[in-house]
Amino acid sequence: MSGVQRDGNGRTLGKIKREDKPRGGWQDWCVDRALRIIIAAMALLPLRARLNTMSWIMRRVIAGPAGYRERARANLSHVWPDKSEGERNRIAEAAIDTAARTIIENYDVLGLRDRMRKIAPEGPGFEAAKSAQAAGKPVLFVTGHFGNHEAPRATLVAHGFEVGGLYRPMSNPYFNAHYEQNMHALSGPVFSQGRKGTMGLLRHLKNGGLAVLLYDVYDSAGLPLPFMGQPAPTLTSAAEIARKTGAVLIPFFGIRQDDGVSIRSVFEEPVPHDTPEAMMRELNARLERRIEEHPGQWFWIHRRWKPKRQARRQRKAADPKTTP
DSSP states (O other), rough: OOEEEEEETEEEEEEEEEEOOOOOOOHHHHHHHHHHHHHHHTTTTTHHHHHHHHHHHHHIIHHHHHHHHHHHHHHHHHHHHTHHHHHHHHHHHHHHHHHHHHHHHHHHHHHHHHHTTTTOOBSHHHHHHHHHHHHOOEEEOOOOSSBBTHHHHHHHHTTOOOOOEEOOOOSSSSHHHHHHHHHHHHHHOOSSHHHHHHHHHHHHHTTTOOEEEEEOOOOOSSEEETTTTTTEEOOOHOOOOOOHHOOEEEEEEEEOTHHHHHHHHEEEBOOOOHHHHHHHHHHHHHHHOOOHOOOBBBBBOSSSHHHHHHHHHHHHHHGGGGGO
16 A cells, blocks of 8 residues: 655655555565574674675575576666676676675674774765764765665764664565664664654654665656666655755765675765755766676665566556546
8 A cells, every 4th residue: 555655744755655564474484484594593604704605695595596686687688788698697696795795794783883983984975974963954864775785874873873764674574573673773763664654754854863765766656767777766755855854965885895895885975955856866876876886786686677567557657548
């Protein structure tokens, strides 16, 4: 079900998913228990061995049956048809490796925080955030599923900031229980996506807080903005929230290094307030530049474009029989 999200003054923030009470069957329970065993076993290994082992499991065991490899290759063919098949396959494998390392890394968020404490934050956005906080202004950090998207948040926490966020609950309610607990472990407040969570995030920002949003996900209610040369339905929520709360909008990226372990935290120049569409176009362009530099670090395994679904929606919209 979907609805229209409004702020405290009744102004529209755009369509969101309503919270439905999660339900889980025995299959969800079994998947959750298997994942818990893997995560617990990985936690016993030293960091480098943990990341390498999880990468091997994801590439050799999970990626094929889960459809990740096929999906990544399809996405790459959609946006980069001129690249050779070999090059696209190499990028797909790198993306699977990135996802594996990020997933297991983010189940030790306090360890990640301690690691990032030793790494100097880069870019003008970090000083902009410090200046905004000193002036009592809110800051909304935004990023995509690139590198380790939690690493810059861990960097901020390591430097004394309290950073909240809005997360999308997992469809598996058993897995979501410990996923949510892990999200809260690094810093708070963390809000679940939906009406209640969005209102909590707005209050947090209006009180001068800091928060993080990921914006590179498909949503049929979004505007078909260009992303990697193809239309990608994109919600304007991040821009609208920044405008309504007066938050400084700062893109950040956690860029994994060639050793597979080290991560740079890069905080970019704030995005000026403009129309929501113009701001989201700029955010897409910022992410595109990072992907062009490090193509294997974006999560090509997720369904960002859904071109077949977009085509069906366009045909339906153009059909006079379906038009009132």
